[in-house]
Amino acid sequence: MGTPAFMKLEVQIKMNASLYLRDPEQSELGKNIIKFSIELIHKHGFEAFTFKKLAEAIGTTEAGVYRYFENKHKLLVYIISWYWGWLEFQIGYQTKNVTNPVSKLKKVITILATTVEDDIMTGYVDESLLHQILISEGSKAYLTKQVSQDNKQEYFKPYKDLCNTVGIIILECNSKYKYPHSLASSIIEVAHLQNFFMHNLPSLTDFSKSKNEDQIIIFLNDLVFSSIEK
Amino acid sequence: MGTPAFMKLEVQIKMNASLYLRDPEQSELGKNIIKFSIELIHKHGFEAFTFKKLAEAIGTTEAGVYRYFENKHKLLVYIISWYWGWLEFQIGYQTKNVTNPVSKLKKVITILATTVEDDIMTGYVDESLLHQILISEGSKAYLTKQVSQDNKQEYFKPYKDLCNTVGIIILECNSKYKYPHSLASSIIEVAHLQNFFMHNLPSLTDFSKSKNEDQIIIFLNDLVFSSIEK
DNA sequence: TTATTTATGATAGTAATACTATTATTTAAA
DNA sequence: TTTAAATAATAGTATTACTATCATAAATAA
Numbered sequence: 001m002g003t004p005a006f007m008k009l010e011v012q013i014k015m016n017a018s019l020y021l022r023d024p025e026q027s028e029l030g031k032n033i034i035k036f037s038i039e040l041i042h043k044h045g046f047e048a049f050t051f052k053k054l055a056e057a058i059g060t061t062e063a064g065v066y067r068y069f070e071n072k073h074k075l076l077v078y079i080i081s082w083y084w085g086w087l088e089f090q091i092g093y094q095t096k097n098v099t100n101p102v103s104k105l106k107k108v109i110t111i112l113a114t115t116v117e118d119d120i121m122t123g124y125v126d127e128s129l130l131h132q133i134l135i136s137e138g139s140k141a142y143l144t145k146q147v148s149q150d151n152k153q154e155y156f157k158p159y160k161d162l163c164n165t166v167g168i169i170i171l172e173c174n175s176k177y178k179y180p181h182s183l184a185s186s187i188i189e190v191a192h193l194q195n196f197f198m199h200n201l202p203s204l205t206d207f208s209k210s211k212n213e214d215q216i217i218i219f220l221n222d223l224v225f226s227s228i229e230k
Numbered sequence: 231m232g233t234p235a236f237m238k239l240e241v242q243i244k245m246n247a248s249l250y251l252r253d254p255e256q257s258e259l260g261k262n263i264i265k266f267s268i269e270l271i272h273k274h275g276f277e278a279f280t281f282k283k284l285a286e287a288i289g290t291t292e293a294g295v296y297r298y299f300e301n302k303h304k305l306l307v308y309i310i311s312w313y314w315g316w317l318e319f320q321i322g323y324q325t326k327n328v329t330n331p332v333s334k335l336k337k338v339i340t341i342l343a344t345t346v347e348d349d350i351m352t353g354y355v356d357e358s359l360l361h362q363i364l365i366s367e368g369s370k371a372y373l374t375k376q377v378s379q380d381n382k383q384e385y386f387k388p389y390k391d392l393c394n395t396v397g398i399i400i401l402e403c404n405s406k407y408k409y410p411h412s413l414a415s416s417i418i419e420v421a422h423l424q425n426f427f428m429h430n431l432p433s434l435t436d437f438s439k440s441k442n443e444d445q446i447i448i449f450l451n452d453l454v455f456s457s458i459e460k
Numbered sequence: 461t462t463a464t465t466t467a468t469g470a471t472a473g474t475a476a477t478a479c480t481a482t483t484a485t486t487t488a489a490a
Numbered sequence: 491t492t493t494a495a496a497t498a499a500t501a502g503t504a505t506t507a508c509t510a511t512c513a514t515a516a517a518t519a520a
Contacts, residue, residue, distance in 0.1 A: 022496085029497075045375035050477065061498060066479075136373055143366055145275035147430045160433050178436065179449050182424055185434040186453075189423050190416045197415060200377045203390050204415040206408065219409050223416075226456040252467085259468075280506065291469060296508070461520100468515075477506065486497070 011121045013085035018153050019078045022068045032058045033068050034082075035124040037075055042129040046076060046137045073144070077155050080141045083130045084158035086122065087111070088165060101172035106221060108166055113191040113216045135192045163188065174228045183227065187220060194219065241351045243315035248383050249308045252298045261354040262288045263298050264312075267305055272359040276306060276367045303374070307385050310371045313360045314388035316352065317341070318395060331402035336451060338396055343421040343446045365422045393418065404458045413457065417450060424449065 017023070024030030036057045041049045049072060051065045058065075069075040091108055098104045116127045142156060150156065166187065167180035177183070194205055194216045202208035207215040247253070254260030266287045271279045279302060281295045288295075299305040321338055328334040346357045372386060380386065396417065397410035407413070424435055424446045432438035437445040 027496080047374065051479085052477075061500085062479085063481090063499085064497065067496080071478075139369055139373065142431065143369065143426070144277065151431055156431060160431070163434050179452070180436065181433065182427075182435045182437070182449050183453070185427060186416075186420045186424070190420065193419050194412055194416070196373070197412075201372065201381055201386060201390070203411065204393050205412045206410065207412070219412050222409070222460075223413070223453065223457050226460045227453050230456045230460075257467080281508085282506075291471085292508085293470085293510090294468065297467080301507075463518100463520075465518075466516085468513105470513080471511085473510080474508085475506100476508095477504100479503085479505095481502080482500085484497100484499080487495085489494075490492085 011086070011089060011119070013082050013089070013122075015078065015081065015085070016154055016157065019074050019081065019155065020069055021066075024068050024078075029058070029060060029064060030068055031124040032060075033065055033075075034079060035126075038079060038126055038129050038133065041076070041079075041137060042133050046072070046140055073141075076137065077141045077150065079130065080134060080138055081155065081158045082125065083127070083134055084162050086119070086125075086127065086130075088158065088162050090116075091162075091165060101169055102225070105166075105169045105173055105224065108169060109187060109191070109220050109224065110217050112166075112188055113195070113220060114213055135196050138192060139189075170224075170228060177228045183224065187224060190223075191216060191220060241316070241319060241349070243312050243319070245308065245311065245315070246384055246387065249304050249311065249385065250299055251296075254298050254308075259288070259290060259294060260298055262290075263295055263305075264309060265354040265356075268309060268356055268359050268363065271306070271309075271367060272363050276302070276370055303371075306367065307371045307380065309360065310364060310368055311385065311388045312355065313357070313364055314392050316349070316355075316357065316360075318388065318392050320346075321392075321395060331399055332455070335396075335399045335403055335454065338399060339417060339421070339450050339454065340447050342396075342418055343425070343450060344443055365426050368422060369419075400454075400458060407458045413454065417454060420453075421446060421450060 012025075015023075015025075022030065024034050033054065036054055037049070040054055040057060044053075051069075051072060052062050055062045055065050069078070091111055094111060095104045095107050098107060116131050119125075119127045142150070144150070163181060163184040166184035170177055170180040170183055194207070195213065197204040198207045198211055198216065202211075206219070242255075245253075245255075252260065254264050263284065266284055267279070270284055270287060274283075281299075281302060282292050285292045285295050299308070321341055324341060325334045325337050328337060346361050349355075349357050372380070374380070393411060393414040396414035400407055400410040400413055424437070425443065427434040428437045428441055428446065432441075436449070
């Protein structure tokens with residue numbers, strides 16, 4: 001059952017093996033764990049998400065899920081890391097022919113701030129749901145007491161790599177700019193926060209009426225290019 | 231026991247009554263709930279914080295705590311709201327003689343990005359711990375599935391008021407600036423995020439070596455004034 | 461002062477969560 | 491074909507997040 005591997009064109013995101021007990025990409029059950037986690041976390045939020053509900057949704061048992069992931073925090077970190085890895089790939093792919101660094105940075109800001117469409121190259125992952133999860137649950141991956149241990153285990157490497165990539169583009173725009181890493185992480189986080197605020201706490205933004213992501217992009221472009229082209 | 235009320239100079243922060251079942255400011259037990267919540271959440275993080283542990287720390291019972299707060303989420307929102315209210319007061323107080331809007335905004339950025347000292351005017355609240363809690367737990371108050379209901383109940387009013395205050399100062403600096411609310415909320419959030427990253431995921435910032443908050447202030451000033459003085 | 465309300469303390473209990481462990485069964489690899 | 495590995499089925503435990511009850515202490519009102 002299922003198409004043989006050689007007939008698929010699939011994007012493989014390399015994952016940190018210490019995030020899981022058994023590699024979820026290597027089995028049908030594993031792929032279902034990822035697929036249904038994304039759906040359930042998106043639908044009910046991370047707090048209400050449990051391995052029991054996940055198991056029921058998949059049609060397996062709680063113990064079955066525990067064979068793949070130690071706990072739901074690692075599963076969250078896994079899917080979030082996956083997303084950062086995928087985004088890094090998207091950015092590389094979508095900017096590969098862009099030579100002008102300003103255009104490139106604009107393109108990156110657009111990618112970071114835009115709800116993605118589901119990428120058919122990645123079978124069991126719905127990127128548009130993942131993007132929503134990142135907005136509302138993303139920071140919970142690192143806002144924990146174990147952040148330093150998790151960091152030592154390289155759990156945040158894809159996120160750090162992405163920030164680094166963005167930082168490099170910032171320096172290409174202006175090699176004298178002093179805060180490329182801070183600006184990069186701020187762009188990513190502000191893109192998500194303003195999106196969340198726009199939809200849920202609109203008075204914290206200036207985008208209340210239309211709820212259009214383009215406004216966030218314009219705001220970010222203004223913020224970023226004022227700073228680096230000053 | 232305790233000093234009579236008329237002998238104290240106390241700052242009272244007006245709290246939204248639907249956050250609690252019984253007003254914690256009106257009793258010794260209530261004040262202890264706030265005081266020890268701040269200590270325990272700071273020490274162990276919000277996820278590991280339970281009403282049972284809190285009750286044990288205070289020397290009361292779980293049921294005793296439940297008579298004040300329905301659940302730990304409301305308690306978190308309570309102490310966070312308290313902090314925003316207190317910060318609003320601080321900003322008003324510390325900028326009341328500053329007429330130049332640029333100086334005022336700089337002062338505000340400094341207040342937002344600096345670890346506060348414990349304010350002796352507020353008996354049972356340790357503001358420096360609260361500031362740390364805000365950095366690592368603050369966004370958990372609104373990053374939930376009930377954010378819209380909570381917002382309808384005005385749980386985030388102190389935060390929104392603060393953003394509004396900052397937004398007004400931004401407009402005083404440049405009345406043509408288009409995104410005063412978004413910039414205000416971004417300043418507050420970026421101040422906290424960069425602080426968290428500096429201490430826990432330093433490669434996401436450019437402040438790795440010294441771990442000095444002043445660098446965050448300089449970064450924010452650069453970011454903000456480039457945008458609004460453009 | 462006594463009566464009465466109100467807050468607290470002590471204790472119990474429940475459903476759900478976050479796991480661990482055991483055994484049987486199925487599926488896949490050697 | 492044997493053997494190993496993955497899964498399903500089931501059970502069990504400690505902790506969490508509550509709700510409920512009743513006795514007692516403290517504050518307040520009659």
